[in-house]
Amino acid sequence: MIEFLSVNQGRILGDLEQHLYLSLLPIIIGLVIAIPLGMLAANSRWANAPLLGLSSVTYSIPSLALFIAMPGIIGTKILDPINVVIALSLYTTALLFRSVLDGLRAVPEPVKQASTAMGMRRARQLLTVELPVAIPVVAAGLRVAAVSNISLVSVGALIGVGGLGDLFTYGFQIGSYYYIGSGIVLSVLLALIADVVIVVIQRIATPWTRARAAR
Amino acid sequence: MDEGEGGALMSGLLSFLFTAQNWALTPDGVPARLGEHLLYTAITLVIAFVIAFPVGLLIGHTGRGAFLAINIGNAGRALPTLGLLTLLVLLMALGILPVIIALVILAIPPIMTNTYAGIRSVEPDIVDAARGMGMTELQVLFQAELPAALPVIVGGLRTATLQVVSTATVAAYVALGGLGRFLIDGQDQQDYPQMFAGAVLVALLAILLDVVFVGLRYVAAPGGLAARRKTPTRRAASAS
Numbered sequence: 001m002i003e004f005l006s007v008n009q010g011r012i013l014g015d016l017e018q019h020l021y022l023s024l025l026p027i028i029i030g031l032v033i034a035i036p037l038g039m040l041a042a043n044s045r046w047a048n049a050p051l052l053g054l055s056s057v058t059y060s061i062p063s064l065a066l067f068i069a070m071p072g073i074i075g076t077k078i079l080d081p082i083n084v085v086i087a088l089s090l091y092t093t094a095l096l097f098r099s100v101l102d103g104l105r106a107v108p109e110p111v112k113q114a115s116t117a118m119g120m121r122r123a124r125q126l127l128t129v130e131l132p133v134a135i136p137v138v139a140a141g142l143r144v145a146a147v148s149n150i151s152l153v154s155v156g157a158l159i160g161v162g163g164l165g166d167l168f169t170y171g172f173q174i175g176s177y178y179y180i181g182s183g184i185v186l187s188v189l190l191a192l193i194a195d196v197v198i199v200v201i202q203r204i205a206t207p208w209t210r211a212r213a214a215r
Numbered sequence: 216m217d218e219g220e221g222g223a224l225m226s227g228l229l230s231f232l233f234t235a236q237n238w239a240l241t242p243d244g245v246p247a248r249l250g251e252h253l254l255y256t257a258i259t260l261v262i263a264f265v266i267a268f269p270v271g272l273l274i275g276h277t278g279r280g281a282f283l284a285i286n287i288g289n290a291g292r293a294l295p296t297l298g299l300l301t302l303l304v305l306l307m308a309l310g311i312l313p314v315i316i317a318l319v320i321l322a323i324p325p326i327m328t329n330t331y332a333g334i335r336s337v338e339p340d341i342v343d344a345a346r347g348m349g350m351t352e353l354q355v356l357f358q359a360e361l362p363a364a365l366p367v368i369v370g371g372l373r374t375a376t377l378q379v380v381s382t383a384t385v386a387a388y389v390a391l392g393g394l395g396r397f398l399i400d401g402q403d404q405q406d407y408p409q410m411f412a413g414a415v416l417v418a419l420l421a422i423l424l425d426v427v428f429v430g431l432r433y434v435a436a437p438g439g440l441a442a443r444r445k446t447p448t449r450r451a452a453s454a455s
Contacts, residue, residue: 060425062381065414068398072228072411147292154295158388159402165297172301172389180305184298191293 004178012167016186019163022084022156023149024194029085030092030145037093038100039126052101055094063087063155084156091152092145099141103134136209139202146194150187164190227408228415237412243396245416252393252420255383256376259315263322263375268368271330275364276356284331291324296382304389314386321382322375329371333364365435373428380421394420 005012041048070076070083107130115129157165164183171179203210231237238245274280299320303313337360345359387395397413400406 056425057422060377060421061418062377062384062421064381064384064395064398065417065421068410069414069418071407072225072414078407144292147289151293151295154297155385157297158385158399162297164295168295168297168301169388172305175305177302177305180298180302184295184302187295187298188290188293195289 001178005182008179012182012186015164015166015183016190017163018081018161019150019153019165019187019190022081022161022163023088023146023153023190025085026088026092026149027142027146029089030096031142033089033093034096034100035131037097038104039131041097041101042104043126048101051097055097058090058094063091063152064158066090067156067159079160081156081161083159084153084161088149088152092149095145095148096138096141099138100134102141103137104130106137107133132206135202135206139198139205143195143198146198147191150191150194154183154187228411231408231412232415245394248392248394248396249416249420251391252380252383252395252417255311255315255318255386255391255393256379256424259318259322259379259383260372260375262315263319263326264372266319267323267327268330271327271368271371272334272356272361274327275331275334276352276360278335281331281335284328288324288328291321294321296321297385297388300382300386300389309390311391314383314389314391318379318382318386322379325371325374325378326368327371329374330364330368333367333371334360336367337363362437365437366432369428369432369435373425373432376424376428377421380417380424384417 037051041051066087067083068078070087071078071080074086076082076086104126111129111133112125115125120129153163154165154168156162157169162169164187167179167183171177171183236244240246271284274284296317299317300314303317304310307313307316334356341359341363342355345355350358383391383393384395384398387393387399394413394417397416398410401408401410401413
């Protein structure tokens with residue numbers, strides 16, 4: 001096993017690097033798009049229903065189908081990694097949009113009233129009070145999105161772009177458990193690490209939740 | 216890709232979908248592939264339900280092993296589907312059995328965690344009232360907790376179904392039938408219109424099944440709780 005890892009170090013590290021890039025970039029893109037969409041849906045009744053429906057439909061499309069449909073929809077090349085990045089960004093947006101909306105809706109009414117009484121305008125209230133209070137719910141969505149993105153990226157290997165998925169297809173072709181096994185272990189480890197990192201960031205970003213727990 | 220190619224793609228998709236031969240009742244026609252896809256999905260869901268539902272009920276009712284239920288849910292999400300499929304097929308040789316096992320492994324977590332979460336989310340007052348009426352533990356579980364938890368449990372089946380439809384598509388890579396064949400064979404034959412048409416069919420199937428589950432969830436909502444949710448609006452209406 002150790003010999004296998006040292007011989008294939010280059011391939012495995014390259015796949016790992018591509019895997020990280022392909023799964024984490026969509027998380028950032030998805031979050032950046034989902035926050036304004038969630039705020040829009042939370043404040044506008046007419047935007048709410050169509051956005052909810054759209055996110056539900058997007059989320060139900062199987063990953064391989066979306067990867068393959070991308071070139072047909074936006075005109076990219078079939079083997080371009082951008083297909084996987086955009087498809088995963090769509091899933092992440094669909095999922096995080098729900099989290100942002102749920103988080104904003106769960107902000108306690110007295111908190112909103114207090115900020116209104118302090119003389120805050122609606123936009124400032126939303127950005128400096130409601131959004132921070134919604135962070136734990138958004139972070140919970142972020143954890144699900146990060147973990148499922150990391151596991152979905154491998155499917156991209158079927159269209160030639162898959163990070164650690166390359167170890168699955170290559171291992172399958174040459175009949176080697178080593179490649180597949182190390183791909184699974186690394187992918188799960190990566191998901192675990194991403195999960196922990198998000199929890200830590202959330203703790204740092206919301207010091208008041210710790211203060212409440214300590215009391 | 217310029218506009219001309221995009222147009223060619225669209226006409227390629229349409230010509231695939233409107234070629235009678237592709238819809239013929241041959242083993243590689245759309246109806247047969249759709250049938251296979253639905254069959255794998257149904258078999259998997261039945262097996263996964265038989266395993267996951269009782270365990271979820273037990274954990275939800277007793278409150279013991281909640282840690283296990285939550286962690287199995289998270290682990291299931293982290294497991295790369297393609298890795299699991301290729302590993303099991305390599306271990307057990309090509310065929311439907313390893314694929315069904317992989318699909319079952321992926322379908323168990325959402326059914327189990329939602330059954331657990333559904334039972335846990337039932338208001339303690341309801342459970343107390345049921346016990347107070349002299350119900351046995353089994354009656355409490357099946358006549359009070361289960362009906363109230365049904366919408367959440369249906370939600371778990373919905374997640375599991377989407378997961379299975381999606382993974383069964385990927386399973387075409389390890390020589391399984393189903394709609395995924397158009398995607399994988401199209402890739403081998405460098406026939407993008409076939410791949411695209413396959414992707415559209417898979418997406419339509421998934422969306423359709425999703426809509427069915429939204430309906431089921433609505434039907435599954437217990438009458439008593441639905442009526443109670445309506446009461447405030449009726450009261451508000453009469454007050455105005």
